[in-house]
Amino acid sequence: MNMKQIFLCAINNILSGSCKEDCKFCTQSVRYKADIDRYTFKSIDTIVSEAKQAKALGALGYCLVTAGKGLDDKKTEFVSSVAVAIKKEVEGLNLIACNGTASKEQLSYLKAHGVDSYNHNLETSQNYYKEICTTHSWQERYQTCEDAKSVGLTLCSGGIFGMGESREDRDELLKAIASLEPESTPLNFYHPNSALPIKSNTLSQEEAIEIISTARNLLGEERMLMMAGGRELLFGGDESKMFDAGANAIVIGNYLTTSGENPSKDHQMLSDLGYEVASSCGA
Ligand code: SF4
Incomplete structure (x- = not known):
């Protein structure tokens, strides 16, 4: 992989909040009760048109996200219909579904309808997980990741940093992610919101750099290491540091419920740093 190329991925929150x-x-x-937009199934025409815009901005990966613990029949059918519509109208997008806990049958169904990859994050270490979620288990998350791979989907799995976890927790999380051998790993840096129980991001930029380089070492050179939510908080104006540490992909445009950098600013930033936008996943 040519490390002078940076891969772009975009997210669409197709069922929110x-x-x-x-x-x-x-x-x-x-x-x-956070103050965010909440809506049920977005119209497929809107999603296809947003996918076209993302492609025009250079996105190679397009992630279809639904809120909720996991898939049910209605959501599986909806995401599958969206995948079929996008594949028909937009060429060259790697379609990623991000829909929470899923069974092998549901994952196979998504694959049969054009989904290429499944995103399911481990979020934090197995040990710290009970501090951030009590309604479903870390093990269930790990199992869905394994099941996605077992049906032939590529796996995208990462986590969130800066939620009060220790350095050991960070290392444990990265080791667990690496054990799944994901194709792509998004690193999110916690974005504080006053409505949420976790009030602040506990991470320094130095720690974030250490996380990126540890992830790169564990994952190897060939994998995609993506800077996702919270990138602007930790690296706004200092993006070269995250690429120097081993990142080779960014999320372009908005995140699920927070605004991202203006895409044209990101293109300018990449060009100023001497990076090209990757034009194919096999590059
Ligand atoms: S991260 Fe947790 S609370 Fe948020 S949509 Fe997924 S399961 Fe629900």
């Missing part, structure tokens, strides 16, 4: 789980970092949990 209606989750009953208690993940303490998540504005989409209804328990915390």
Whole structure:
């Protein structure tokens, strides 16, 4: 892989903000009443048109996210229909579904309808997980990741840093992610929201750099290491440091419930740093 190339990925929140789980970092949990947009199934025409815009901005990966603990029949059918519609109208997008806990049957169904990859994050270490979520288990998350791979989907799995976890927890999380051998790993840096139980991000930029380089060492050179939510908080204006540490992908545009950098600013930043936007996943 040519490290002078940076891969872009975009996210679409196609069903937002209606989750009953208690993940303490998540504005989409209804328990915390965060001030975000909440809607049920977005129209497929809107999603296809947003996918076209993302492709035009250079995105190679396009992630279809639904709020909630996991898939049910209705969501599986919806995500599958969205995948079929995007594959018909937009060429060259790697489609990633991010829909929580899923069975092998549901994952196979998504794959049969054009989904290429499944994103499911381990979020934090197995040990610290009980501090951030009590309504479902870390093991269940790990199992879904294994099941996604077992049905032939590529795996995208990462986590969130800066939620009060220790350095050991960070190392344990990165080791657990590496044990799954994911194709792609998003690193999120916790974005504080006053409605959430976790009030601040406990991470320094130096610690974030250490996390990126540890992740790169554990994952090897060939994998995609993506800077996702919270990138602007830790590296706004200092992006070269995250690429020097081993990152080779960024999320472009908005995140699930927080605004990202303006895409044209990101393109300018990459060009100023001497990076090209990757034009194919096999590059
Ligand atoms: S299960 Fe997913 S959508 Fe629900 S609160 Fe947790 S992270 Fe948020």
